[in-house]
Structures are given as structure tokens and as C-alpha cells.
Amino acid sequence: MAIKKTRLVVIGNGMAGIRTVEELIKMSPDEYDITVFGAEPQPNYNRILLSPVLSGEMTFQETVLNDWGWYQENHITLHTGKPVTKIHRKQCVVSTDDGLSAPYDRLLIATGSIPFMLPVPGIDLPGVVAYRSIQDVEAMLAAAQTGKRAVVIGGGLLGLEAANGLSLRGMEVSVVHINDWLMERQLDKAGGDLLTAELRKRGLNFYLTHQTEAILGEQHVTGLRFKNGLEIDADLVVMTVGIRPSIALAKSAGIYCERGIVVNDTMQTFDPKIYSVGECVQHRGQTYGLVAPLFEQAKVAANHLAEFGRMRYEGSLVSTKLKVTGIDLFSAGDFHAAEGDEELLLQDTSRGVYKKLILRDNRLRGAVMYGDTVDGPWYFQMLRDGTDVSEFREHILFGQAHLGDSGRSGAASVMNMADSAEICGCNGINKGMIVKAIIEKKLFTIEEVRAHTKASSSCGSCTGLVEALLANTLGGDYSASPNKKPMCPCTELSHDDVRAAISKHSLESMPQLMQTLNWKTPDGCASCRPALNFYLLAAAPDTYQDDSHSRFINERVHANIQKDGTYSVIPRIWGGVTSPAELRAIADIADKYEVPTVKFTGGQRLDLLGVTKENLPKMWGDLVAAGFVSGHAYGKALRTVKTCVGSEWCRFGTQDSTGLGIQMEKETWGSWTPHKFKIAVSGCPRNCAEATIKDFGVVCVDSGYELHVGGNGGIKVRVTDFLCKVSTEAEVLEYCGAFMQLYREDAHYLERTAPWIERTGLTHIKQRVVDDASMRAELYARFLQSQTSAQIDPWKARAEGKDAAEYVPLMAVAEMAN
Amino acid sequence: MNWIQIGKLEDIPRQGARTVTTPHGEIAVFRTIDDQVFALNNRCPHKNGPLAQGIVHGHRVTCPLHSWVISLENGEAVAPDTGCAHRYNVKLEHGELLLQLPDKK
Structure with missing residues (x-):
């Protein structure tokens, strides 16, 4: 036990510093002896919730993120009320003015920021406060007890929240702002004017384009004077004109600073032993004052402190939301149109709704919303992902009408829903449960909400609603999931990172992959295991040794598990065309194995339900003998090719849709895809095979074949996008194979073609499959190559004895000995 | 209580499970990546899903029906779910797997 641990000293007991410590403990619980110095006397609390404390909607205790017990449990030495005043870099020791000192091997500076106080006469008078800490809030509340008139200098986010809080506490509040509209860093003039009008209705006074010259008073503040000579009375002055990174300590120790402490992408300062996170930091020229980026920084710093050495912080895009109850305001990105940008505007004055989107090259660069912000997270997501919006540009201002869908479309605002309204239908989680968990468990991210409530953890269709709830409950500092989402908690790497690493390092097996990429489990x-198995298989279809224990049960045993643990068996019926002999064979087999239910599927075939696992190989043997192969109805794979009767029978048919469908199914069956893949061929534009809600749909016309991609029924019905028109069956096969291959190489596991296309843009697909003939040919060739090892009937193999142990019990203990 | 021989370690695939049918119901016997063995009642506490068919990761199994995660060490569901699958003693002696079953009532 005498192993000496590495010593980590943290300067700053606030959100960024402690978040880093939390992340570090998660990754590497025993590596460090941790000492934390905090200037404030409290344990770590949620600074972004000061406004609800000021307005009386929350108590301070509710904002505490880590209570005293947490530090004890994690063996962290905590010194509160002890600001560090010196860093002795040569000796690697920090010290405070009252004689405390602590040696370090690694130092983390998280000193945050300090409010900027205007250099005007009277600034030091009692009754002039900043708005930064719980002490400031206490001072304001005390002033609200005795005084009547408050003046807030600075009409930014913080200033308006302070003004609103003080007004709710019964004070007469005036806001002084140097600009001619409020929140100019987050709002354009039109949005700012709407906000001013609304706040005036609530009783706030405004002095716009006013500049403070002096604060008046002898013993205590009594008022202030503007440069234009006007004087107003005040019993309390709150200064919210901005914050500055707190860098004095770092500077005095000779650590390189500009506006903030300069760090690299690993959050390391110019002194390699010293890291820094939070508002005190300057990264790639940027400083941040919102919590979401700080948390991303904390993750990266912790990763490097834990010596994992894998992550880089690459800067953040931030969004803002005003935490003033009843005012909906959202902004993100750059919303002042520059040259070459396009502006989309929606203004509905009587409803009090204003939306502005800035586009460049059909990608969102910025968004300002007032009055109706329910789509804020959606816009923000597209902004971060760089989504090409050209396909739905004409609707984009009206929002993601199918937000959360499941029949809930048009829900005006998730915050207007009743607490009992069900949000996550899969797990039966209602709005009240989610909001309660966010507040009580202090959740910041969608992953945390999933872990604590299960909401949005199954089919994911309610993710938008849950994100809206998070954004609305937490206000502006909602930590929207970072640009790169880790594929699961076992890693920090995203799906794309992992796919890139597989090809870069030529990874060939899962153990090798997990070791090379430092998997945490x-x-x-x-x-992650089914995803990795697919990625490895897709990268090397001829050589990869499939890992059946990383496949979901359905793919492991080639049948669909049912609620009672039995299975359903669906033989392939090419193009949905069958014969009396085939039907007779199926009927006999159903009789033989006493199949309780036989049902037609939506994909034109027969489902034999209620088969026990032990019977599967025998039944498959009989089906194979009758000429059937597996229908892969259980897999993330090519499912069916649905057809109509086409020109062979139909008086409207223009082409042989059944024949083409059968050819397509013969060519594509057996292929594994990121998610299930469905094809249909309709013989004419009446589209009886419903080809326009399939992953790949063919609509025959007199002059050829229209190809459509990216449709699906299911949770969120999506109609296909038109890809192109071709004139021969051979071309249909080539385009289909190329499209499937691109999907296999490019999409994330469990991402159907619809969200894949929405994420990457139809242009991305057209460029590769339609415009570039040689790329199409290469994709198609790779597809056909991978099919040579994929088109081996799994049923036949198992009927002949493959994986036999999988289907029988290890042992049957008939009778107990006494 | 009786220790019953049920087979050899190699009979269960690594990161997999096999079942043993007993008068007490079906019991799932798991073998983890580090070659440890665990035994649980083969019914998920949620909706009786057959745990032996789930994906085994670490010392946990994810139920194939609704993805509850169950700890193999004690049968408890991992938060936020709550519930418990009955745990049986199982051990490895000289390459033989032994499962402990209660006496017949």
C-alpha cells in the first residue's frame, strides 16, 4: 500500500475544475492524490443556477453539485476560502497567504473569470456588486430587503437575468446598456427589440445607448450619472458588463497568457506540468463563458491527466438561451450575415415570434429565435454537424415538424406539455420524471438522462424532445452533446473515429481494436460490440473472422427472438413470388413442427412464429431441402425486395418489376448493412410496392427506371429522395449495389439510410453514386466482392451442424438426488 | 444443497452462455472474457427474457428482449432499472463445472 501516488493540485473549486476531477476519477480512480483549493467558502455549486436562486425559484442548497461528503468519499483534500496566491514552479508547490502550501506533480488551474468593473468614480461604494458568486446573490438579496431601486449596468445575458430576479424580488429595476439593443452578442436588432418590449411589459425600465459616467453616493450608493448628464436614483447597482479570464495568478508565475491562460489542444499550458480548464483559458484564440465548452475541456484534460493521451479539444460552438421564465430566446453561431451569406427570416409580430437563420453554401451558420425556440436544439445540431439543408430549405424555418413524432407532431412546446405526458414511449417515461431527474440528479447531458431515466435509450425517436427538456430545464448552459459523440461509454471515440482507425491501423480483430484504441472496458x-463487429467485417469482408458473440441474439441464431423466448422463422421468397409447391412445403413444415402462428409479413413472405430454439436447425434442414434459404428477417442486412406484378400482368405496368426485383434480391441477399435494408420495385408510378418508403426504391416508368433512396416506414415515416433515372436493368443493379456499398462503408452502425442521408446530405451520395462513374464502378465492384463470402446460407450451414451447441441446453437435470 | 456436474468449461463459449434445465427452471451458466463462470435463473427480472441469449460483456449480460443490463456477480439489474435474477453457485474444479442446486422439496 506504500506506493506513492502522483499528486494533483487543483486551483479553483468551481464547475470546470471539479468536473475535470470527476472525469479523472471515473477514468483512473487511484492514480492521484488530489488537493483542491477554492477561493469561495462553499463546496462546488452550479453557478449557472444563480439566476433561479436570485429570483427565488431555487434555493442555494439545490445548486450544490458536490457536497462535502463527495470530497471525503473520494479522498480529496479540500481547502475552501483559501485562494492560492503563489505558484512556485521550480519547487512545484502552491501556497496561500495564510501559510498553507501543497506540492504537486501536476497542477490544474481552473480559476475561472472575474467580473469586469467599470473604471468610474464610486465603483467601490457599498451597494455596488457584481453578479458572479453566491456572495453576490446574497448581497443583492440583502439590498432587496431594504432598498427599493436597483440599477443593472450591462444588458447582456447575465444582466437581464439579474434584472429579472431583482424585479421578482420586488425591486424597481432599470437596465443601463451602452448599445442600442439588448444582448447584442446573442441577438440581432429585431430580436433585441422584441425582447426589450416584452421586458418592458414586465416592468423593467431601460436606458439604452446610455453610458455611465459616475456612481453617486457618500456612505452608500444613491444613484448614478450618465455621460449625457442625466441622473437616476439607485439603492443597489449591479455591474454586469462582462467577465475577464482570471489570469493574475498564472501570469505572476510566468505562465504564458494572452487574454486568458494559453493552452494547446490537450489543455496543457506552456508549462507541461500545468493544465488549465474553464473560463480562465484561451484556446485557439477563443475564451468561453458557458458551461458546455468547459465540460468538453474537462473531459480532455482528464483524459490526459489519466495518461490516456487520446483526446483533443478542438474548440466549441455555443448556443445561448436566456433563463428568464416565460421568455423564449435562443441563439447560436454567427447570426450577422456576412457577404455571400443568405438570410432566412420569419417574423410574426402578433404571435411575438421571430426567427432568423443564416446560411452559407446551404449550411447553417447561425440562428436567432425569439418566442418559439422549440427547434433551437435541432438548428444547433445541424449547425454543428454542418448539415446540407438544401433538400428541406423551404421548410426549415417552420421547424422540425416531426420533432419527437410518434403522433406528437406539432406539440407547440415541450414545456407546455403536462408533467404526465409520455415522452419516451418505449420505456414509459413521462415529462415530469425527466425534469425531476434533471434537477435532482443534476444532469447535464442527454447521455446522463438516458443513464438515469432510460428516456431516449431505446428507439431514440424522443431524443429531440429530451434535448428540448434539458435545454429548457437547464437554460442556456445546457451541455449539448459535443460535435463528436462517443459511440458508447466504453470509449471517447466517435463512430467515424473508429472506422477511420480500423483502416489506418489495419485492425483485424476486436481484441486488437480495443487494445489499440484504449477501450475503457x-x-x-x-x-459497441455489434457495431465494431460490423465495422471490422465491412472493412475486410473476405478475411474477418465474424464474432458471433458480439452479435445480437437474432443474428447469432439467424431467427427473430419473440417475447416468450421462442423464435420466428422467415424463409426467403424471392421478390415475393412463390408457387404451390413452395407453399405446400411451408405448410408441411409448419405442421411438422406444430407452428402455432403463420402470418404474412409486410415484405411479402411468410412468418412461422413460435418455434423453439432446439427445433430451429431441424426446421431449417427441412426448409433448405425444399429449396429455401434464410430470409435474414432477423438481421441488420438486406431484408426483402417487395414487388408488384408489373408488365407481366398489370394493365398499367411499364416494366417487368417482379423479374427485376428477383434479380435484385438474388444479387443483394446475405449482405450485412449498418441497419436493416429494404428494397422495392414498382411497375409504374402508381407505386403499389410502396417503393418510395424503402431504403432503395425503383419506380418503373415507360422510359426507364426512377431510383429513390433513403425512405422508411417505422417510427418516423420518411419518403425517399429521388436519386436519378436510369434506362436499363443492369444500371439499376449497379446503382443499387453501389449505393448499398457506400451505405455500408459510410454510415454509423444502427443508422438507417434515412438519417444517414439527412446527416451527410443527398449531394454527398449523388456525387459518389451518380456523378462519378468510376467511383460508382469501384463501389459496385467492392459490393460484389463482399457478396462472394456473404452469400452462404446460414441456415444450411447450421442444419448441417455449425454452432450445434448454440441450440441445445448444456445439460438437463432431470431429478434431484435427495 | 447438491453440487451437480454440468460439463466442462470449454462447453460454454467465451463471452457466451449455455442453459441447464432443472426442476427449478432453466438456469443460465455464463462464461466471461476472463474465463469466470456465473449462474443465474434464465429469466430477466423485467419481462422474463432469456438472459442466456444476451450479449455477455465484462461481468454483465444485456437481456435480449429490452436491453436491461444484469450483473452476473449478484443478479441485480444495473441502475436505473431495479430487479434481481436469482443467482446460483457455480464453480470450476479440475476442469469440471459444478452447479449447486437446492434439494428437492
Whole structure:
């Protein structure tokens, strides 16, 4: 036990510093002896919730993120009320003015920021406060007890929240702002004017384009004077004109600073032993004052402190939301149109709704919303992802009408829903449960909400609603999931990172992959293993040794598990065309195995339900003998090719849709895809095979074949996008194979073609599959190559004895000995 | 209580499970990546899903029906879910797997 641990000293007991410590403990619980110095006397509390404390909607205790017990449990030495005043870099020791000192091997500076106080006469008078800490809030509340008139200098986010809080506490509040509209860093003039009008209605006074010259008073503040000579009375002055990174300490120790403490992408300062995170930091020229970026920085710093050495912080895009109850305001990105930008505007004065989107090259650069902000997270997501919006540009201002869908479309605002309204239908989680968990468990991210409530953890269709709830409950500092989402908690790497690493390092097996990429768990989890198995298989279809224990049960045993643990069996019926002999064979087999239910599927075939696992190989043997192969109805794979009767029978048919469908199914069956893949061929534009809600749909016309991609029924019905028109069956096959291959190489596991296309843009697909003939040919060739090892009937193999142990019990203990 | 021989370690695939049918119901016997063995009642506390068919990761199994995660060490569901699958003693002696079953009532 005498191993000496590495010593980590943290200067700053606030959100960024402690978040880093939390992340570090998660990754590497025993590596460090941790000492934390905090200037404030409190344990770590949620600074972004000061406004609700000021307005009386929350108590301070509710904002505490880590209570005293947390520090004890994690063996962290905590010194509160002890600002560090010196860093002795040569000796690697920090010290405070009252004689405390602590040696370090690694130092983390998280000193945050300090409010900027205007250099005007009277600034030091009692009754002049900043708005930064719980002490400031207490001072304001005390003033609200005795005084009547408050003046807030600075009409930014913080100033308006302070003004609103003081007004709710019964004070007469005036806001002084140098600009001619409020929140000019987050709002354009039109949005700012709407906000001013609304706040005036609520009783706030405004002095816009006014500049403070002096604060008046002898013993205590009594008022202030503007440069234009006007004087107003005040019993309390709150200064919210901006914050500055707190860098004095770092500077005095000779650490390189500009506006903030300069760090690299690993959050390391110019002194390699010293890291820094939070508002005190300057990264790639940027400083940040919102919590979401700080948390991303904390993750990266912790990763490097834990010596994982894998992550880089690459800067953040931030969005803002005003935490003033009843005012909906959202902004993100750069919303002042520059040359070459396009502006989309929606202004509905009587409803009090204003939306402005800035586009460049059909990608969102910025968004300002007032009055109706329910789509804020959606715009922000597209902004971060760089989504090409050209396909739905004409609707974009009206929002993501199908937000959360499941029949809930048009829900005006998730905050207007009743607490009992069900948000996550899969897990039966209602709005009240989610909001309660966010507040009580202090959740900041969608992953945390999933872990604590299960909401949005199954089918994911309510993710938008849950994100809206998070944004609305937390206000502006909602930590929207970072640009790069880790594929699961076993890693920090995203799906794209992992796919890139597989090809870069020529990874060939899962253990090798997990070791090379520093997986945090010994053998992954039920979420990453199937994804990795698919990625490895897609990268090397001829050589990869499939890992059946990383496949979901359905793919492992080639049948669909049912609620009672039995399975359903669906043989392939090419193009949905069958014969009396085939039907007779199926009927006999159903009789033989006493199949309780036989049902037609939506994909034109027959489902034999209620088969026990032990019977599967025998039944498959009989089906194979009758000429059937597996229908892959259980897999993330090519499912069916649905057809109509086409020109062979139909009086409207223009082409042989059944024949083409059968050819397509013969060519594509057996292929594994990121998610299930469905094809349909309709013989004429009446589209009886419903080809326009399939992953790949063919609509025959007199002059050829229209190809459509990216449709699906299911949770969120999506109609296909038109890809192109071709004139021969051979071309249909080539385009289909090329499209499937691009999907296999490019999409994330469990991402159907619809969200894949929405994420990457139809242009991305057209460029590769339509415009570039040689790329199409290469994709198609790779597809056909991978099919040579994929088109081996799994049923036949198992009927002949493959994986036999999988289907029988290890042992049957008939009778107990006494 | 009786220790019953049920087979050899190699009979269960690594990161997999096999079942043993007993008068007490079906019991799932798991083998983890580090070659440890665990035994649980083969019914998920949520909706009786057959745990032996789930994906085994670390010392946990994810139920194939609704993705509850169950700890193999004690049968408890991992938060936020709550519930418990009955745990049986199982051990490895000279390459033989032994499962402990209660006496017949």
C-alpha cells in the first residue's frame, strides 16, 4: 500500500475544475492524490443556477453539485476560502497567504473569470456588486430587503437575468446598456427589440445607448450619472458588463497568457506540468463563458491527466438561451450575415415570434429565435454537424415538424406539455420524471438522462424532445452533446473515429481494436460490440473472422427472438413470388413442427412464429431441402425486395418489376448493412410496392427506371429522395449495389439510410453514386466482392451442424438426488 | 444443497452462455472474457427474457428482449432499472463445472 501516488493540485473549486476531477476519477480512480483549493467558502455549486436562486425559484442548497461528503468519499483534500496566491514552479508547490502550501506533480488551474468593473468614480461604494458568486446573490438579496431601486449596468445575458430576479424580488429595476439593443452578442436588432418590449411589459425600465459616467453616493450608493448628464436614483447597482479570464495568478508565475491562460489542444499550458480548464483559458484564440465548452475541456484534460493521451479539444460552438421564465430566446453561431451569406427570416409580430437563420453554401451558420425556440436544439445540431439543408430549405424555418413524432407532431412546446405526458414511449417515461431527474440528479447531458431515466435509450425517436427538456430545464448552459459523440461509454471515440482507425491501423480483430484504441472496458458492451463487429467485417469482408458473440441474439441464431423466448422463422421468397409447391412445403413444415402462428409479413413472405430454439436447425434442414434459404428477417442486412406484378400482368405496368426485383434480391441477399435494408420495385408510378418508403426504391416508368433512396416506414415515416433515372436493368443493379456499398462503408452502425442521408446530405451520395462513374464502378465492384463470402446460407450451414451447441441446453437435470 | 456436474468449461463459449434445465427452471451458466463462470435463473427480472441469449460483456449480460443490463456477480439489474435474477453457485474444479442446486422439496 506504500506506493506513492502522483499528486494533483487543483486551483479553483468551481464547475470546470471539479468536473475535470470527476472525469479523472471515473477514468483512473487511484492514480492521484488530489488537493483542491477554492477561493469561495462553499463546496462546488452550479453557478449557472444563480439566476433561479436570485429570483427565488431555487434555493442555494439545490445548486450544490458536490457536497462535502463527495470530497471525503473520494479522498480529496479540500481547502475552501483559501485562494492560492503563489505558484512556485521550480519547487512545484502552491501556497496561500495564510501559510498553507501543497506540492504537486501536476497542477490544474481552473480559476475561472472575474467580473469586469467599470473604471468610474464610486465603483467601490457599498451597494455596488457584481453578479458572479453566491456572495453576490446574497448581497443583492440583502439590498432587496431594504432598498427599493436597483440599477443593472450591462444588458447582456447575465444582466437581464439579474434584472429579472431583482424585479421578482420586488425591486424597481432599470437596465443601463451602452448599445442600442439588448444582448447584442446573442441577438440581432429585431430580436433585441422584441425582447426589450416584452421586458418592458414586465416592468423593467431601460436606458439604452446610455453610458455611465459616475456612481453617486457618500456612505452608500444613491444613484448614478450618465455621460449625457442625466441622473437616476439607485439603492443597489449591479455591474454586469462582462467577465475577464482570471489570469493574475498564472501570469505572476510566468505562465504564458494572452487574454486568458494559453493552452494547446490537450489543455496543457506552456508549462507541461500545468493544465488549465474553464473560463480562465484561451484556446485557439477563443475564451468561453458557458458551461458546455468547459465540460468538453474537462473531459480532455482528464483524459490526459489519466495518461490516456487520446483526446483533443478542438474548440466549441455555443448556443445561448436566456433563463428568464416565460421568455423564449435562443441563439447560436454567427447570426450577422456576412457577404455571400443568405438570410432566412420569419417574423410574426402578433404571435411575438421571430426567427432568423443564416446560411452559407446551404449550411447553417447561425440562428436567432425569439418566442418559439422549440427547434433551437435541432438548428444547433445541424449547425454543428454542418448539415446540407438544401433538400428541406423551404421548410426549415417552420421547424422540425416531426420533432419527437410518434403522433406528437406539432406539440407547440415541450414545456407546455403536462408533467404526465409520455415522452419516451418505449420505456414509459413521462415529462415530469425527466425534469425531476434533471434537477435532482443534476444532469447535464442527454447521455446522463438516458443513464438515469432510460428516456431516449431505446428507439431514440424522443431524443429531440429530451434535448428540448434539458435545454429548457437547464437554460442556456445546457451541455449539448459535443460535435463528436462517443459511440458508447466504453470509449471517447466517435463512430467515424473508429472506422477511420480500423483502416489506418489495419485492425483485424476486436481484441486488437480495443487494445489499440484504449477501450475503457475489458470487452466492450452490448452497444459497441455489434457495431465494431460490423465495422471490422465491412472493412475486410473476405478475411474477418465474424464474432458471433458480439452479435445480437437474432443474428447469432439467424431467427427473430419473440417475447416468450421462442423464435420466428422467415424463409426467403424471392421478390415475393412463390408457387404451390413452395407453399405446400411451408405448410408441411409448419405442421411438422406444430407452428402455432403463420402470418404474412409486410415484405411479402411468410412468418412461422413460435418455434423453439432446439427445433430451429431441424426446421431449417427441412426448409433448405425444399429449396429455401434464410430470409435474414432477423438481421441488420438486406431484408426483402417487395414487388408488384408489373408488365407481366398489370394493365398499367411499364416494366417487368417482379423479374427485376428477383434479380435484385438474388444479387443483394446475405449482405450485412449498418441497419436493416429494404428494397422495392414498382411497375409504374402508381407505386403499389410502396417503393418510395424503402431504403432503395425503383419506380418503373415507360422510359426507364426512377431510383429513390433513403425512405422508411417505422417510427418516423420518411419518403425517399429521388436519386436519378436510369434506362436499363443492369444500371439499376449497379446503382443499387453501389449505393448499398457506400451505405455500408459510410454510415454509423444502427443508422438507417434515412438519417444517414439527412446527416451527410443527398449531394454527398449523388456525387459518389451518380456523378462519378468510376467511383460508382469501384463501389459496385467492392459490393460484389463482399457478396462472394456473404452469400452462404446460414441456415444450411447450421442444419448441417455449425454452432450445434448454440441450440441445445448444456445439460438437463432431470431429478434431484435427495 | 447438491453440487451437480454440468460439463466442462470449454462447453460454454467465451463471452457466451449455455442453459441447464432443472426442476427449478432453466438456469443460465455464463462464461466471461476472463474465463469466470456465473449462474443465474434464465429469466430477466423485467419481462422474463432469456438472459442466456444476451450479449455477455465484462461481468454483465444485456437481456435480449429490452436491453436491461444484469450483473452476473449478484443478479441485480444495473441502475436505473431495479430487479434481481436469482443467482446460483457455480464453480470450476479440475476442469469440471459444478452447479449447486437446492434439494428437492
